[in-house]
Amino acid sequence: MDKVWIYDQLVPRLLADMTPLRVSPEYRRLWWGLGISNIGAQLTVVAVGLQIFALTGSTLAVGTLGLFALVPLVALGLYGGALVDRHDRRRISLIASGALWIITVLIALQAWFNLENVHLLYWLVAAQSAAYAVNNPARSAIIPRLLPADLMPAANALQTLTTNIALTGGPLVGAALVAAGGYQWAYTIDAIFFTAALWAVWRLPAIPPLHPADTDEAVAQAAVGTPAGAPQAPQRMSGFASVVDGLRYLATRPNLRASFVADLCAMVLSFPRVLWPAAGVIYLGGGDTTTGVLSAAFAVGGILATLFSGPLGLVHRQGRAVIYAVTAWSLSIAAFGLVLVGTGRGTPSGVLWAALAVACLTLLVAGGSDAVSSVFRQSILQTAAPDHMRGRLQGVFIVVVAGGPRLGDLWLGAQAHWFTEGWAAVAGGLTCLVAVWLLAWRTPRFWRYDARHPEP
Helix, strand or coil, X not given: CHHHHHHHHXXXXXXXXXXXXXXXXXXXXXXXXXXXXXXXXXXXHHHHHHHHHHHHCCHHHHHXXXXXXXXXXXXXXXXXXXXXXXXXXXXXXXXXXXXXXXXXXXXXXXXXXXXXXXXXXXHHHHHHHHHHHHHHHHHHHHXXXXXXXXXXXXXXXXHHHHHHHHHHHHHHHHHHHXXXXXXXXXXXHHHHXXXXXXXXXXXXXXXXXXXXXXXXXXXXXXXXXXXXXXXXXXCCCCHHHHHHHHHHHHHCCHHHHHHHHHHHHHHHHHXXXXXXXXXXXXXXXXXXXXXXHHXXXXXXXXXXXXXXXXXHHHCCCHHHHHHHHHHHHHHHHHHHHHHHHHHCCCCCCCCCHXXXXXXXXXXXXXXXXXXXXXXXXXXXXXXXXXXXXXXXXXXXXXXXXXXXXXXXXXXXXXXXXXXXXXXXXXXXXXXXXXXXXXXXXXXXXXXXXXXXXXXX
């Protein structure tokens, strides 16, 4: 009887809550479409990097690709959010998704025709990043209109699950496709997979932004698509003025502001990605293979955290949960650094299996903590922010999520140069720990934030 109770009662509560997929056909189609297209996107990410390295033989040229992707993402992330707050979100996402699909097809064509032009690849990736900067805020602002607020943690856990699956399997499949058939096949499959996202967005109802003074009844109606005649947000601002208005709003809302700062603490001060190559070559042995294992361990941590995310929907003190999750992240990164310090810079001839196992365990915890933090930060943004501001705030969100890790690469890379990689991770983790608890102390409203009564 006890075993029956465990399987019938306890296990379903621990596993990811599938309620959002059951109650909203629109969300279900969007979830499947984005999940499939995310896998394809990772194929292109890997293939583009490999193609540029094959054409140039330069790691710097591959790194420059990141700059071409980051600049339009930051520049248009904010402006794209402003567009989302002024126009029908389905239409904006559909246009941006169409642009992404066309650009992916062009990337595939340059490979099929063997153009071998690095600068063309740079500019295609920049255009792809610009379209993504508009598309992502639109998609994120759509989800709160498809589901009730109490299902946001479950929905975000499901989104994080598919993202981490793509990050785990996509690079492996992409590299295998390039090795077996060339870059063109990876790009072509990405274009085919992306049609799933296009189809899902096409099937959505019209989702115009809501006026700040809309009634609760109108908002409730809009949760399953806005019917004809529903009130829409007035076209008060455009362009730069709208972006500034969104940033001013964020500056006066401590809970939303703190959710962004918490992520910056983790990503800028202690994101360990830049340390993994040295860890594989100098500390743990195994070279590129070990680097891939460390990256996979981080992603698997996120998968496990979201796969067993059922209890997250019961957490109401979401600000406190973010602080605890970043705390776990900080300690796990510091522990990863201690593993490297313990092994020393010896450039081993073989893999140090015991040290690698412990290092993977620390990154597993880090990846899981990051996933939990992401679920709650996104939930706070989607429920506490008013509808007419969600697009712009989602634009800020993507700038933080995209820019933070790249600044973290620079910061930890500099510390590694000064203090070695192991001590850089230790210092980064402990600095993040201090910073996030200073944030909790300086923002008591965020510490007390209750999802049952969301306040921005």
